[in-house]
Amino acid sequence: MHKVTIGFILALTTIAAGCTTTQTQSSRNLADPAVPGKALAQQVCSICHGADGNSTNPTFPRLAGQQETYLIAQLTEFRSHGRSDPAGSEYMWGISRHLTDTQIQQLAAYFAQQKPAADQSVYPRLEADGRAIFMKGLTSQNIPACETCHGARGQGNGIFPRIAGQHADYVAKQLRVFKDTEMRPAGAVMKVITHDLTPDEIKAVAAYVSTISQ
Structure with missing residues (x-):
């Protein structure tokens, strides 16, 4: 098992305050190229985006049903620091840094296959x-x-x-x-x-x- 940076662990702890020790430990899979994308989605991405990609926190976008091609492009942009808005630099740069091309493709395929939700009309x-x-x-x-x-x-x-x-x-x-x-x-x-x-x-x-x- 590879070791992730202390900085990343602190960042993940900050954005996922209150998560269990098991969840934090599973985040170490991000540095292991052998871990399949589906496992990463369920063990790591789910902390912010939800297990099925339907996040309940508006800080983090819903990924369920998203276009697979678009997800691949965005994860690749995060990994290369080509996308530098706060959503990228504060969260996704560290999370995506060790992802392989294969893992990115698998993550995109997983979330693209999930059933999307929507908000109720309010205004x-x-x-x-x-x-x-x-x-x-x-x-x-x-x-x-x-x-x-x-x-x-x-x-x-x-x-x-x-x-x-x-x-x-x-x-x-x-x-x-x-x-x-x-x-x-x-x-x-x-x-x-x-x-x-x-x-x-x-x-x-x-x-x-x-x-x-x-």
């Missing part, structure tokens, strides 16, 4: 505004409909991620990352699309997609 008027943007875009601001790339039900397609059922808070944060920073260079197209979105429009889109189920 119907806000969600209706978001639905209009999602389906039709904002012509006056040269913003295309979200469904053009992400699908009519937000299911995603290959490199375009599933956003249906994603935590509204997480979606809003990522839209702001695209709009205001250079922390996700691989998502350059999203920087162009989000450039003229207002805070209220971001909130509306995020609220709507969180309620889409399929």
